[in-house]
Amino acid sequence: MKQGLWKSFIGANVAIVTGLLLTACGSDNASSGEDGEELIEITQVTSWFPQVENAGQYYAALEGFYEEEGLSVTTEPGGPTVSSTQIVASGNAEIGMAQADQVLNAINEGIPLVAFFTNFQKTPQGIMFHADQPVETFDDLADGYEVYTAAGAGYWEYLVHSTSITDEQNRVYSGDNTTFATNKKAASQMYVTSEPFYLAQEGIETNHLLIADSGYSPYGDVLFTTKEYLEENPEVIQAYVNAITKGWNAFKENPEPLYPYIIELEPEKTVEQMEYATEQMQDLVFGGDAAEHGVGTMTEERWQTLIDQLVELEIIDEGLTVEEVYTNQFLN
Structure with a gap:
């Protein structure tokens, strides 16, 4: 294993x-x-x-x-x-x-x-990115994005296996969205019920892809x-x-x-x-x-x-x- x-x-x-x-x-x-x-x-x-x-x-x-x-x-x-x-x-x-x-x-x-x-x-889990970024599919995230996920996230292994995303793009998610907020080429794990709301309160608009829509649910x-x-x-x-x-x-x-x-x-x-x-x-x-x-x-x-x-x-x-x-x- x-x-x-x-x-x-x-x-x-x-x-x-x-x-x-x-x-x-x-x-x-x-x-x-x-x-x-x-x-x-x-x-x-x-x-x-x-x-x-x-x-x-x-x-x-x-x-x-x-x-x-x-x-x-x-x-x-x-x-x-x-x-x-x-x-x-x-x-x-x-x-x-x-x-x-x-x-x-x-x-x-x-x-x-x-x-x-x-x-x-x-699952409410997903990957969020800045709303002005040209991302429509998980494959689009392979274009130079740093993707922040928690250690041990099974969906990350699935995305690397089934999309163009690579392991080299992975960054460890700490629970702090400061880096995401200041980096247009950052993408981050989120709950659709939570992070998009809080970031919008700070004037940061996001879009997202739900993990469940990747085929891993x-x-x-x-x-x-x-x-x-x-x-x-x-x-x-x-x-x-x-x-x-x-x-x-x-x-x-x-x-x-x-x-x-x-x-x-x-x-x-x-x-x-x-x-x-x-x-x-x-x-x-x-x-x-x-x-x-x-x-x-x-x-x-x-x-x-x-x-x-x-x-x-x-x-x-x-x-x-x-x-x-x-x-x-x-x-x-």
């Missing part, structure tokens, strides 16, 4: 995880709800800091949907230095959130995870647990899925109550940014297969395509089966 970006990404985060002060919570732990009912305590780790992009999880907390399902849920935010797969594998959280290709890579590395829900049918912000926890606590996973499904449906119906709640958790957020993100998210969350089968749904075909692509790119080994990596059993 290829030893490059994915290995360095996983290795760096293992060291980070050992310093996290999370308290392990199992299904045997319980607290009491308002009516005295015992609540099962679990911890979830998100993929990023508090944001409207994880509306289902935060709306469930806001409206008490977790408690309605018999759960007391602690939400630990993710971020650029947090590996949710390692945290869940270590037993310091029951549920994690990551991109589908990250989940597959973790399973390939021997971490026994299983995905059971996806927030995004179509992992599910975004996938929820997962360990196989052992799922087998021993299916009722907890079912209760959790019920709660976040209620959260997503409530958000679709009326997103505004969530905005001040997110701002309490992450004061740098604004209502304007979240309104923008909400508009961008509609088809990404509720479109595709979710339009027919409901939010969170995943298909065998999508997972198999992703597995095949990662094997071809030598990011994961051959032999991983769809049945090992995901289930729809908890979805309505």
Whole structure:
């Protein structure tokens, strides 16, 4: 298996995880709800800091949907230095959130995870560039652009493999868009729900290409647990899925109550940014297969395509089966 970006990404985060002060919570732990009912305590780790992009999880907390399902849920935010797969594998959280290709890579590395829900049918990840640049396809980015991506980004390997882009163009994305803002020949990873809005506020207009439109389309912000926890606590996973499904449906119906709640958790957020993100998210969350089968749904075909692509790119080994990596059993 290829030893490059994915290995360095996983290795760096293992060291980070050992310093996290999370308290392990199992299904045997319980607290009491308002009516005295015992609540099962679990911890979830998100993929990023508090944001409207994880509306289902935060709306469930806001409206008490977790408690309605018999759960007391602690939400630990993710971020650029947090590996949710390692945290869940270590037993310091029951549920994690990551991109589908990250989940597959973790399973390939021997971490026994299983995905059971996806927030995004179509990942919001993309590559942005200055609006005045003559870029219409990913191949156009091969014309002298410096492309900033996070270490370990599976889509970068795919773009190098399937387009005219070369490895020499890659620069490490630090989360700071200062370089991008001042360099017309820079292109950068982004979430369509976030960076274009903030840059526009600074007077910098951008266009973008969604990674999913390149032919590489992992599910975004996938929820997962360990196989052992799922087998021993299916009722907890079912209760959790019920709660976040209620959260997503409530958000679709009326997103505004969530905005001040997110701002309490992450004061740098604004209502304007979240309104923008909400508009961008509609088809990404509720479109595709979710339009027919409901939010969170995943298909065998999508997972198999992703597995095949990662094997071809030598990011994961051959032999991983769809049945090992995901289930729809908890979805309505």
